[in-house]
Amino acid sequence: MDLILFYLRKLFTVVKNEVLVLPSRVAVILFFLFLLLLPVITEDPYLLRIFTLTSIFAILAASWDLLSGFTGQMNFGHALFFGVGAYGAALLNKYAGIPPWGTIPLGALGAVLAGLIIGIPCLRLRGTYLALTTLAFPIILMGLVFALPDLTGGELGISGIARLAGSRVATYYIAVVLMLGLCTIMWKITDSDTGIIFHAIREDELAVRAAGINTTRYKLLAFCLSGFFAGVSGGLYAHFMRIAGPSTLEVSMSFTVVIWAIFGGIVTIYGPVGAVFVLFPLLELLRLWQELRILMFAVVVLVILLYMPDGLFPWLRDKVEKECPRCKIRNIATRHTCRICTAPLD
Amino acid sequence: MSWGLMGLVLNIIISGLISGSVYALLAIGFSLIFGVARIVNIAHTAFYMVAAYCIYFVTQKMGFHPVWAMVAAVILVTLLGIISYKILINPIREHEGAVLIATIALAMVFQEVMTILFTGTYLSVPALVKGYLLILGVKVFYQQLLTFCAALLVMALLWALLMKTKLGLAVRSTAQDKEVANLMGINEAQVAMITMGISVGLAAFTGAVVVPLTILEPGMWMHPLIMMMAVVVLGGLGSLKGSFMGAYILGFAEALVVFLAPMGAFLKGSVALSIMILVLLIRPEGLFGVYFEEER
Numbered sequence: 001m002d003l004i005l006f007y008l009r010k011l012f013t014v015v016k017n018e019v020l021v022l023p024s025r026v027a028v029i030l031f032f033l034f035l036l037l038l039p040v041i042t043e044d045p046y047l048l049r050i051f052t053l054t055s056i057f058a059i060l061a062a063s064w065d066l067l068s069g070f071t072g073q074m075n076f077g078h079a080l081f082f083g084v085g086a087y088g089a090a091l092l093n094k095y096a097g098i099p100p101w102g103t104i105p106l107g108a109l110g111a112v113l114a115g116l117i118i119g120i121p122c123l124r125l126r127g128t129y130l131a132l133t134t135l136a137f138p139i140i141l142m143g144l145v146f147a148l149p150d151l152t153g154g155e156l157g158i159s160g161i162a163r164l165a166g167s168r169v170a171t172y173y174i175a176v177v178l179m180l181g182l183c184t185i186m187w188k189i190t191d192s193d194t195g196i197i198f199h200a201i202r203e204d205e206l207a208v209r210a211a212g213i214n215t216t217r218y219k220l221l222a223f224c225l226s227g228f229f230a231g232v233s234g235g236l237y238a239h240f241m242r243i244a245g246p247s248t249l250e251v252s253m254s255f256t257v258v259i260w261a262i263f264g265g266i267v268t269i270y271g272p273v274g275a276v277f278v279l280f281p282l283l284e285l286l287r288l289w290q291e292l293r294i295l296m297f298a299v300v301v302l303v304i305l306l307y308m309p310d311g312l313f314p315w316l317r318d319k320v321e322k323e324c325p326r327c328k329i330r331n332i333a334t335r336h337t338c339r340i341c342t343a344p345l346d
Numbered sequence: 347m348s349w350g351l352m353g354l355v356l357n358i359i360i361s362g363l364i365s366g367s368v369y370a371l372l373a374i375g376f377s378l379i380f381g382v383a384r385i386v387n388i389a390h391t392a393f394y395m396v397a398a399y400c401i402y403f404v405t406q407k408m409g410f411h412p413v414w415a416m417v418a419a420v421i422l423v424t425l426l427g428i429i430s431y432k433i434l435i436n437p438i439r440e441h442e443g444a445v446l447i448a449t450i451a452l453a454m455v456f457q458e459v460m461t462i463l464f465t466g467t468y469l470s471v472p473a474l475v476k477g478y479l480l481i482l483g484v485k486v487f488y489q490q491l492l493t494f495c496a497a498l499l500v501m502a503l504l505w506a507l508l509m510k511t512k513l514g515l516a517v518r519s520t521a522q523d524k525e526v527a528n529l530m531g532i533n534e535a536q537v538a539m540i541t542m543g544i545s546v547g548l549a550a551f552t553g554a555v556v557v558p559l560t561i562l563e564p565g566m567w568m569h570p571l572i573m574m575m576a577v578v579v580l581g582g583l584g585s586l587k588g589s590f591m592g593a594y595i596l597g598f599a600e601a602l603v604v605f606l607a608p609m610g611a612f613l614k615g616s617v618a619l620s621i622m623i624l625v626l627l628i629r630p631e632g633l634f635g636v637y638f639e640e641e642r
Contacts (some may be wrong), residue, residue, distance in 0.1 A: 116517070119358055120629050121623055121626065124626075124627075124630040125626060125630050127384055128380070128583060129579055129583060129626075129630070129631070130634075131386070131387075132575040132576075132578065132579045133579055133622070133623065135572065135575060135627060136572070136575075136576060136619035136622060136623060137619075139615050139616065140615075140616040140619050140620060142615075142616075143613045143614075143615055143616025143617075144613075144616065146612035147609045147612050147613050147614075147616075239361060251568055251571075251572065252568075255388075255450050258446065258447060258449060258450065259447045259451070262443045262444065262446065262447045262472070263447065279366075291461075291462055292458075292462070294454055294458045295454075295455060295458035295459065295462070297454075298451040298452075298454040298455045298458065299451075299455065301447065301451045302434060302448060302451045302455070303446050305435065305438060305447065305448055305451075306437060306438065309438040309440075309441035309444040310441065310444075326445055340414055
């Protein structure tokens with residue numbers, strides 16, 4: 001009993017002193033609570049469907065950030081991982097009869113393999129070359145999908161795969177909990193030593209190599225990790241929509257991921273996740289004006305970029321928080337002195 | 347050699363030359379603006395699509411002669427390009443990622459506006475010159491010859507502009523080294539804007555000459571975009587000669603696959619892109635690539 005009280009008190013202190021002092025942390029907690037408690041408030045199938053899809057795409061956008069944001073390996077063909085994950089899960093489910101909890105990780109392993117295969121030729125390229133080359137891979141795969149309609153269903157895709165779960169709420173929880181968990185893992189990866197090396201590769205690859213780090217291995221690792229998370233998202237998508245079609249491999253899919261990630265702010269993980277939660281429901285909302293939907297979406301992206309070229313969430317964060325010039329601890333913008341070292345904030 | 351085989355070979359050559367010229371024109375424009383301003387302009391082929399719709403509108407809806415339509419399309423689209431550069435791209439040029447998605451969003455805007463104005467149905471424009479030539483039993487339409495010759499002519503003009511004029515010198519030196527060019531009294535911002543104009547103008551011209559040979563639809567920019575990027579990477583970024591050669595290599599590769607392989611129409615993109623990747627494995631900077639020093 002005392003132990004529980006101790007932990008409760010500790011939790012209370014942490015929340016009070018570490019979480020409530022910063023608006024961004026409060027926002028993250030509220031975000032978690034909102035997603036986890038949404039089915040308690042409403043069980044509207046349309047709303048649940050949108051948030052399930054949004055969660056699935058949030059994993060995808062964050063995985064792009066892990067690869068392209070952190071290591072700076074601009075990947076324009078992220079749909080490849082998504083598509084391999086989706087098709088892998090669908091094929092395994094349809095022909096081998098494996099249930100979703102088996103097909104999604106296996107599909108993701110397929111995407112890891114795809115990451116290795118495209119990673120090896122791409123390691124010698126950098127910058128714009130890399131971006132334009134990676135664009136090619138999903139299109140090559142799409143050509144194969146169309147050329148082998150007996151296996152892949154061609155233009156129609158593979159339909160009639162198993163549901164993620166029996167009920168809507170269960171499906172919602174699978175997607176949301178996986179999204180929150182995987183994004184936390186990604187965020188932790190970027191915060192670890194490996195993440196620091198990823199970051200350093202983006203800033204100055206030559207210097208990292210000069211420090212005795214095998215950058216090739218780390219870049220390949222980034223491709224595989226990103227492929228895994230994107231593959232999970234592809235598998236979830238296939239089982240949620242119950243169809244894996246060529247649309248998962250389209251160029252516009254790759255571009256959409258890039259839009260989400262850069263709109264939200266790269267090298268943050270939370271940025272792309274937040275961006276998907278802003279842009280995807282926005283796109284659904286714009287369904288009210290069916291014809292103008294994509295146009296308005298593009299205009300919103302353009303206008304926001306003009307004012308916040310570094311992305312929406314870093315901009316917002318800079319508005320509400322200030323970094324202490326002395327100890328580099330973040331403070332709420334209303335404070336005049338740092339909460340840790342009491343140095344004056346500019 | 348039998349007549350049928352000769353005909354097939356001729357068909358492949360014509361198809362390869364036409365698509366090669368189209369890709370060359372597009373890739374040179376794309377390469378030019380990348381070289382000078384380091385802008386990866388995803389909307390490049392969207393301008394091509396807008397020009398094609400412009401021609402359709404002026405000839406079919408307003409009933410003017412196609413030549414006027416071509417002039418109008420090139421001028422209007424070039425203006426459109428310069429305006430969108432000034433308003434949307436110039437203010438965020440330092441942020442590479444932002445420029446990238448700004449151009450993607452711009453392409454989406456064009457596609458949607460065209461869908462709203464002309465609906466998504468397939469449209470076509472009659473040939474500028476009707477009739478055809480019979481060579482070895484293969485119909486060679488005058489329009490195909492015209493497209494090919496016009497493409498070559500424009501490429502020659504562009505070459506003259508870049509190599510023989512002062513503006514060309516400014517463009518080339520800005521592409522080589524922005525800071526030094528600036529120190530030598532070249533107005534870099536102005537050169538970038540002019541290059542954007544030339545680049546978009548080339549895309550518009552391509553759209554104008556190729557429109558009678560293709561089907562008009564708002565998604566028509568996607569395939570050329572991918573092929574153009576493959577050409578640019580294959581030839582080497584920023585190298586105009588590379589773009590030229592790469593375009594014909596991929597154009598012929600596409601034509602060969604379409605005419606010879608089963609399910610060729612589906613695989614044409616895959617094969618062309620696989621060729622690009624194979625070349626990159628051997629020469630990471632492309633066939634004629636100038637290796638850009640990364641700013642450090």
